[in-house]
Amino acid sequence: MKAGIRDFILAGGFVMTVLAAVCGCTADDAPRLSRAEKDIIDADGIMRVLTVVDREDSLVLRSECTDFPLKTLRSERFGRLAGRMIATVTDSTQDGVGIAGPQVGLKRRVVAVQRFDKAGEPFEVYPNIRVEYLSDEKQTGPEGCLSIPEIYGEVERSQTVVISYVDINTLDTVRDTVSGFTAVIFQHETDHLDGILFTDRM
Template structure:
């Protein structure tokens, strides 16, 4: 019985996110914490290794999570043209992303902690994508047109949203980063698949 209790305690520990390691804390607090963290690049072999690693959950109400979220936003803003960023791109393999919300008025930036796509449409978009971590790479990718996303905020509150269009594309791209998937590798897999154009209709209200 005691072993079983310890096992469930361990599962609960994993479910709510592990504490930051010493190296993660050092990275998050590196330099002035009100400045952007540098963005990792595929061309650097050590940074590429981080980009290919799978990320784990974060504790929303942890002080390091808040600092990391803020520095990720600054890193994204420093690019001028970026529309999304994931924590591995600043060297931290944790489940955090920032996305520009083209589906909302004023197109604000929005962070998502521990995001999970719980449903996605079979109907796909085809459009261009680039990556802040891969210089001079751009190609056409298929992504689900609509997704349902479950995530948390810094207060630990859980949310569920239906997200459509280009914003849904960005979310899918950034969540790929959390699984160590880069678009430069994804394009190779995509070329082995077949896609067909389908026609859709919308009712006209008179």
């Protein structure tokens, strides 16, 4: 092979590797679900919500989460998880506006968020989610957390965010711009996926 072509290929490979490292979203290299994760998802009823009161739970709540493999997002099991997360956050014992993977014992990038900015204010589930943009314009408001009983406080958040996540029907990465209170919920919930709790920001 001519040196010039080979160098180009090598350079291209290097660029691809760097891009993969930067966005962390290329190949489907996310770890497959463990037996323990499958058992959590496959169980019946409302999911147990982890709290900082419990030491073991705290370790999960402080964990960095990983994506779901794309194959899992197409599975019935992911649909089941989405339904159970919504059932859990909307249960009268919780009555929340959002919930994140670690709060139900899964160190995975998934959140359920109530879209107050949409007609009917539906709960929607976002896998492999990331915040791609945070506006400089801020808003301050009261927050609480299902995982931190009886603590409330004022937190400063961006007015507008751009999120990216994987559409489970197309498996494309899609983006959405969200403002106002719903943007606050997205920031609170995606913080959970990086092991950050709202009390860290008070």
